[in-house]
Amino acid sequence: MRALMKMLRRRPDGEKAKENDPLAPPSSCLWERVSHFAGEIQKSDFMAEMSRAFDGPDGHGLMGTLDCATLYGLTRWRRPTVIVESGGYLGMSSAFILKALADEGLPKARLYSFEWNRDCDHGALIPSELRSQFVPLSGKIEDFEKRDELPAKIDMFLHDSSHRYRHMLWEFRQFWGRLGNGGLLVSHDVHFNAAFAEFVAKTHARDKKGILDVERTTHHEWGRWGYIGFVVKKTT
Numbered sequence: 001m002r003a004l005m006k007m008l009r010r011r012p013d014g015e016k017a018k019e020n021d022p023l024a025p026p027s028s029c030l031w032e033r034v035s036h037f038a039g040e041i042q043k044s045d046f047m048a049e050m051s052r053a054f055d056g057p058d059g060h061g062l063m064g065t066l067d068c069a070t071l072y073g074l075t076r077w078r079r080p081t082v083i084v085e086s087g088g089y090l091g092m093s094s095a096f097i098l099k100a101l102a103d104e105g106l107p108k109a110r111l112y113s114f115e116w117n118r119d120c121d122h123g124a125l126i127p128s129e130l131r132s133q134f135v136p137l138s139g140k141i142e143d144f145e146k147r148d149e150l151p152a153k154i155d156m157f158l159h160d161s162s163h164r165y166r167h168m169l170w171e172f173r174q175f176w177g178r179l180g181n182g183g184l185l186v187s188h189d190v191h192f193n194a195a196f197a198e199f200v201a202k203t204h205a206r207d208k209k210g211i212l213d214v215e216r217t218t219h220h221e222w223g224r225w226g227y228i229g230f231v232v233k234k235t236t
């Protein structure tokens with residue numbers, strides 16, 4: 001357990017996370033770049049290969065193709081080093097994050113994937129050539145938090161565990177606090193309840209007349225695409 005803690009506390013790139021990272025990607029061209037990358041992967045052999053899993057017995061629990069393409073595009077746009085995902089399951093979403101890291105040439109990046117169900121073959125769908133950057137962790141993500149065993153600073157978070165309202169909000173708040181400037185929070189299945197909409201609404205600041213106060217607003221950009229929602233953090 002000590003070795004795990006050491007690994008989680010140290011950033012894989014050997015650097016401390018910078019609070020106001022000047023290299024955080026500009027969000028101005030986010031939509032264009034994400035849709036470009038998403039289009040690219042949709043037409044790829046990788047997508048065709050991964051899509052075969054949807055016909056299998058566990059296909060219904062996997063992230064769908066459009067959402068996987070969006071996730072891939074967002075990951076390529078952000079170029080994260082430390083990524084946390086909740087609800088790793090068989091690894092469909094993990095595979096697309098890892099593919100994006102490979103396509104961006106980010107060998108030091110790590111994906112910490114939390115999966116509660118010990119009976120599921122966590123990450124089984126991930127192609128072997130993408131596995132070296134995958135760190136599977138078994139147990140409820142909230143138990144890791146209670147034991148103070150989550151990475152303190154992260155660049156990207158994906159929620160895809162329990163879609164109960166309270167749990168989603170808990171994860172959003174928990175991992176938003178760990179993201180630095182330009183950090184990316186992604187959620188799957190944002191249409192299940194109001195948690196994502198309420199969370200994003202809280203990142204907006206308004207003046208007394210109800211007009212958006214851009215200076216005090218704590219996101220650079222946010223959006224919804226398919227069943228994916230995302231917010232890019234701004235530290236004020």
Ligand SMILES: C[S@@+](CC[C@H](N)C(=O)[O-])C[C@H]1O[C@@H](n2cnc3c(N)ncnc32)[C@H](O)[C@@H]1O
Pocket residue numbers: 061062063086087088089090091092093094114115116117120139140141142160161162
């Ligand atoms: C919809 S599936 C995830 C699909 C996966 N992202 C993919 O694309 O292959 C949800 C998973 O979240 C796991 N889960 C639910 N609550 C959890 C928790 N509190 N901590 C960690 N994993 C959890 C479930 O066991 C289940 O395998």
